[in-house]
Amino acid sequence: MEECDICGRKAGNLYLVEIEGAQMVACAECSKGAKIIDQLRTTEQVQQARRPEKQAEESTIVENYGKIIRDARESLGIPIKVLAEKLNETESDLKRVESQHTLPRDKLAKKLEKELGIKLIVKEDAKTSQRAYGKADQVTLGDAAVFKDKKQGV
Ligand SMILES: [Zn+2]
Structure with missing residues (x-):
């Protein structure tokens, strides 16, 4: 299952939506009120939906x-x-x-x-951290901990 770009929850049903001119992958809940461009049925579709935008807008x-x-x-x-x-x-x-x-x-x-x-x-940087909201810190801390464990283990 893939994560919703907006709330970060993993969801079975994801949609490609347009919010304030930006395309995002959103769960059914977050798609409410947004302009739905497409329904994404497979992981592959989700990844494809994400890829072009990253290249076009985030470089x-x-x-x-x-x-x-x-x-x-x-x-x-x-x-x-x-x-x-x-x-x-x-x-x-x-x-x-x-x-x-x-x-x-x-x-x-x-x-x-x-x-x-x-x-x-x-x-990425700016856009990714904006998208991650409060989650960003947790992810960074988690990654750092994993890295540290690995280093000590070896
Ligand atoms: Zn959501």
């Missing part, structure tokens, strides 16, 4: 991406022109990204991450 580019890109590129000694050719991008596009005039598209950000060995895309 954000780090604040100082331009500096990170330029520093990494310079420390590797790659001229911007060469990097642009490698990534199949135009030099002026890359320049705009490095000077933070434009945000890199997800695809470009991923290419840069791979090529330069840097991290540009940050995921």
